[in-house]
Amino acid sequence: MKTRTVDFARYSSIRIGPVAKVRVVERGERVPEGHFLVGGANNLLIGPHPPPLAMLGKDFSCCRLEGEQLIIGAATPTGRILSFCKKHDLGGFEFVAKLPGTLGGMVAMNAGVKAHETFNRLLWVETDAGRIEKGALSYGYRYADLPGAVYAAAFEVKRGFDEALAGALNALRANQPKEPSAGSAFKNPPGDYAGRLIEAVGLKGYRLGGMAFSERHANFLVNLGGGTFEEAIRLLQTAESRVYEKFGIALQREVICLDAGLIHN
Ligand SMILES: Cc1cc2nc3c(=O)[nH]c(=O)nc-3n(C[C@H](O)[C@H](O)[C@H](O)COP(=O)(O)OP(=O)(O)OC[C@H]3O[C@@H](n4cnc5c(N)ncnc54)[C@H](O)[C@@H]3O)c2cc1C
Numbered sequence: 001m002k003t004r005t006v007d008f009a010r011y012s013s014i015r016i017g018p019v020a021k022v023r024v025v026e027r028g029e030r031v032p033e034g035h036f037l038v039g040g041a042n043n044l045l046i047g048p049h050p051p052p053l054a055m056l057g058k059d060f061s062c063c064r065l066e067g068e069q070l071i072i073g074a075a076t077p078t079g080r081i082l083s084f085c086k087k088h089d090l091g092g093f094e095f096v097a098k099l100p101g102t103l104g105g106m107v108a109m110n111a112g113v114k115a116h117e118t119f120n121r122l123l124w125v126e127t128d129a130g131r132i133e134k135g136a137l138s139y140g141y142r143y144a145d146l147p148g149a150v151y152a153a154a155f156e157v158k159r160g161f162d163e164a165l166a167g168a169l170n171a172l173r174a175n176q177p178k179e180p181s182a183g184s185a186f187k188n189p190p191g192d193y194a195g196r197l198i199e200a201v202g203l204k205g206y207r208l209g210g211m212a213f214s215e216r217h218a219n220f221l222v223n224l225g226g227g228t229f230e231e232a233i234r235l236l237q238t239a240e241s242r243v244y245e246k247f248g249i250a251l252q253r254e255v256i257c258l259d260a261g262l263i264h265n
Helices: 078-087 103-109 163-175 194-200 229-247
Strands: 002-007 019-025 036-038 044-046 053-056 063-066 069-073 122-127 130-133 138-140 143-145 150-156 181-184 211-213 220-223 256-259 262-264
Touching: 002 053, 044 229, 063 078, 069 078, 078 103, 103 143, 103 150, 194 229, 211 229, 220 229, 229 256
Parallel strands: 019 053, 036 053, 044 256
Antiparallel strands: 002 019, 063 069, 069 150, 122 130, 122 150, 138 143, 181 220, 211 220, 256 262
C-alpha cells in the first residue's frame, strides 16, 4: 500500500495539524486495521500526535448513473458531485454547494443544511462488510453509525437540478466566516442553537492566541493565523463549561478532535 506525506496545516480546512504519513488505499485494498480514515479534513481538528491515518485514493473519486441510482465513490469531492448533478440535470444534491468535503465524510457526518441531509436520498453504502442498505444503519443529525470505511454509496435522484433551491441555500451562507474553520464547532442542541448559547456566555469573538469564536458566527471556531490545536481545544472546553454552568446544556462537538491516538468528540 502506498503512503503519502500530508501537511495537515495546509490540507485541513482549519489549517491546523502536523505533517504526517498517511496510507493511501487504492481500488482492491482495504483501510488497514486501527487506522483513522481522513476524507477532505473539513470537519477535523488534528493534534500533534494523531493515530495512524489513511485516505482513499483517486480511484474512489467517481460518479455514475445506473438507472435512477446515482453511485458515488467515497473520495469524490462535493464540488464534483454538484457539477455532475448540474451537468446531468439531477436534483437532490443542491445543498452541497459550499459544503466542503468528500462523499465519505458526508455520509459519516450525515452532513447537510437545514432539512437537506445526506441520508435523505441514501439507498445503500459499500463497506468492508459488503453492501449495507440504509434501513440497516442508524443515523441522525450529524451522525451515522457506520461499521467502518465507506467506499461508495448510492442515492435516489430525481430529474431536474433546482437552481432556486441551490441559490436559497447559498444565501444562508452569507454570515459564514471567511477565515479557516472546520464548519460548526458544536451540534445544535434540540430546539436551540449552539451559536446562540456561545454568544450568551460571552464567547462570540472571544480569542485565544490565533484561534477565536468568530465575530460573524459564534459557532465557528476560526483560525486567525498561526492558531494551534491546544488553543482550539481550550476554546472548545471553555464554551462547553460556560454553557453547561449557565444553561445546564452539555454541548456536543461536531468537529472531530484527534490526538494522542484518541478521538475526542
Ligand atoms: C466552511 C465550512 C462549512 C461547512 N458547512 C457545513 C454544513 O453546512 N453542513 C454540514 O453538515 N457540515 C458542514 N461543514 C463540515 C464538513 O463540510 C462536513 O462534515 C463534510 O461532510 C466533511 O467531509 P470530509 O470529507 O472533509 O470529512 P473529514 O473531515 O475528513 O472526516 C469527517 C468524518 O468522516 C469520516 N470519513 C471520511 N471519509 C470516510 C469514509 N470514506 N468512510 C467512512 N468514514 C469516513 C472521518 O473518519 C471522520 O469521522 C462545513 C465545513 C466547513 C469548513
